[in-house]
Amino acid sequence: MAPRGGLRTGAGRKPGSNDYHESTRAIRVPLSLWDDLKQYLESIKSLRKRQALTKDMVFPAIAPPPLSFPLFASRIPAGFPSPADDYIDQRLDLNEYLVEHPAATFFVRVSGHSMTGAAIHDGDLLIVDRAIEPQHNRIVIAAVNGELTVKRLAIQDGIPWLMPENPDYQPLKISEGLDCVIWGVVTQVIHHV
Amino acid sequence: MAPRGGLRTGAGRKPGSNDYHESTRAIRVPLSLWDDLKQYLESIKSLRKRQALTKDMVFPAIAPPPLSFPLFASRIPAGFPSPADDYIDQRLDLNEYLVEHPAATFFVRVSGHSMTGAAIHDGDLLIVDRAIEPQHNRIVIAAVNGELTVKRLAIQDGIPWLMPENPDYQPLKISEGLDCVIWGVVTQVIHHV
DNA sequence: AAAAATGAATAGCGTACGCCATTCATCAAA
DNA sequence: TTTGATGAATGGCGTACGCTATTCATTTTT
Numbered sequence: 001m002a003p004r005g006g007l008r009t010g011a012g013r014k015p016g017s018n019d020y021h022e023s024t025r026a027i028r029v030p031l032s033l034w035d036d037l038k039q040y041l042e043s044i045k046s047l048r049k050r051q052a053l054t055k056d057m058v059f060p061a062i063a064p065p066p067l068s069f070p071l072f073a074s075r076i077p078a079g080f081p082s083p084a085d086d087y088i089d090q091r092l093d094l095n096e097y098l099v100e101h102p103a104a105t106f107f108v109r110v111s112g113h114s115m116t117g118a119a120i121h122d123g124d125l126l127i128v129d130r131a132i133e134p135q136h137n138r139i140v141i142a143a144v145n146g147e148l149t150v151k152r153l154a155i156q157d158g159i160p161w162l163m164p165e166n167p168d169y170q171p172l173k174i175s176e177g178l179d180c181v182i183w184g185v186v187t188q189v190i191h192h193v
Numbered sequence: 194m195a196p197r198g199g200l201r202t203g204a205g206r207k208p209g210s211n212d213y214h215e216s217t218r219a220i221r222v223p224l225s226l227w228d229d230l231k232q233y234l235e236s237i238k239s240l241r242k243r244q245a246l247t248k249d250m251v252f253p254a255i256a257p258p259p260l261s262f263p264l265f266a267s268r269i270p271a272g273f274p275s276p277a278d279d280y281i282d283q284r285l286d287l288n289e290y291l292v293e294h295p296a297a298t299f300f301v302r303v304s305g306h307s308m309t310g311a312a313i314h315d316g317d318l319l320i321v322d323r324a325i326e327p328q329h330n331r332i333v334i335a336a337v338n339g340e341l342t343v344k345r346l347a348i349q350d351g352i353p354w355l356m357p358e359n360p361d362y363q364p365l366k367i368s369e370g371l372d373c374v375i376w377g378v379v380t381q382v383i384h385h386v
Numbered sequence: 387a388a389a390a391a392t393g394a395a396t397a398g399c400g401t402a403c404g405c406c407a408t409t410c411a412t413c414a415a416a
Numbered sequence: 417t418t419t420g421a422t423g424a425a426t427g428g429c430g431t432a433c434g435c436t437a438t439t440c441a442t443t444t445t446t
Contacts, residue, residue, distance in 0.1 A: 387446100402434095
């Protein structure tokens with residue numbers, strides 16, 4: 001049979017053509033972490049695959065903090081003359097003030113209304129700290145079946161639940177077999193007026 | 194030379210004789226996570242290493258918090274391929290992101306519950322921009338009789354009102370003779386979880 | 387007898403390897 | 417001309433490979 005083809009410049013699989021949209025590298029991991037890591041990676045894979053990790057997620061943060069702004073006290077002594085003397089002239093850098101662990105912090109934009117009872121509304125920007133251990137009653141970002149969600153973590157009789165704060169939504173029990181990874185703890189909610 | 198040794202039952206390196214005190218397994222990880230994961234693993238290694246185990250101590254007793262996995266990409270690699278527009282490859286400076294007019298911006302901490310309907314709660318930190326003109330329907334910081342307050346500005350038939358967003362509070366008509374100065378327009382609400 | 391040396395046995399470790407998936411230029415068939 | 421088949425090119429993927437480190441029974445030396 002006659003030879004087919006020839007030189008193929010640009011042929012071959014493209015870098016980042018995997019589900020992560022970027023290259024990978026092998027690393028050795030202790031077995032006790034292996035399952036968690038696997039699950040975690042799968043959730044990232046699934047998010048990136050469906051491009052769910054997109055404009056809704058802003059990564060992750062912390063630029064040099066040169067700017068600062070005056071902070072006013074909320075209660076002004078009666079009879080203050082002009083906005084100059086009596087208020088507390090404290091300057092505030094938002095990065096410093098809002099982010100405790102810069103290297104472990106990222107942002108997520110809220111979509112949905114399941115947490116309105118906790119003052120978390122559709123479109124809000126959440127500051128998420130993954131250096132804080134998720135404990136009972138903390139609000140967490142979880143990936144359930146590869147879908148990001150924000151809920152309050154409750155642990156009842158040793159069983160973790162994801163609790164919405166909106167009567168229209170149902171609690172979700174984190175049981176065996178449920179694909180659920182907790183990504184971090186919400187520390188601040190930024191609501192645009 | 195004469196042969197040495199013989200059958201060696203129980204010889205050889207023991208399982209868990211590494212720094213983790215347990216076996217490992219290789220897994221592939223996207224490059225953007227690799228550095229973080231490496232760092233994380235090293236920290237676990239060193240933690241476990243310094244646990245001097247006596248022969249009486251139970252092996253290996255590790256098990257990380259099953260609900261937490263403290264890692265996430267600290268950034269997306271630059272030059273990310275095609276559907277890259279969806280990934281925001283930039284660090285976010287909260288000062289820049291939240292403050293439009295730095296020289297005209299200050300902060301106020303909320304006290305009271307008159308604006309809970311607008312997602313403004315007691316203790317929240319407000320970002321206030323004095324460079325934005327207070328218009329109908331904007332949320333403003335006003336000084337009424339020397340007391341700072343946050344309300345929604347409504348203008349009805351040319352008459353400005355300060356409207357609470359909580360049925361327990363009353364609207365306030367800004368009439369002649371009322372000592373009221375509007376300090377600025379609220380642009381962001383920061384709610385600590 | 388005690389200590390040191392030897393070599394068998396086996397786990398840890400990073401990565402290269404084999405295989406698969408994907409992409410593309412070219413050619414053959416329709 | 418268009419379509420599909422073919423094979424070259426190349427990255428993804430899991431894991432087996434080659435190496436090192438560790439441990440122990442036995443032998444040799446002191």
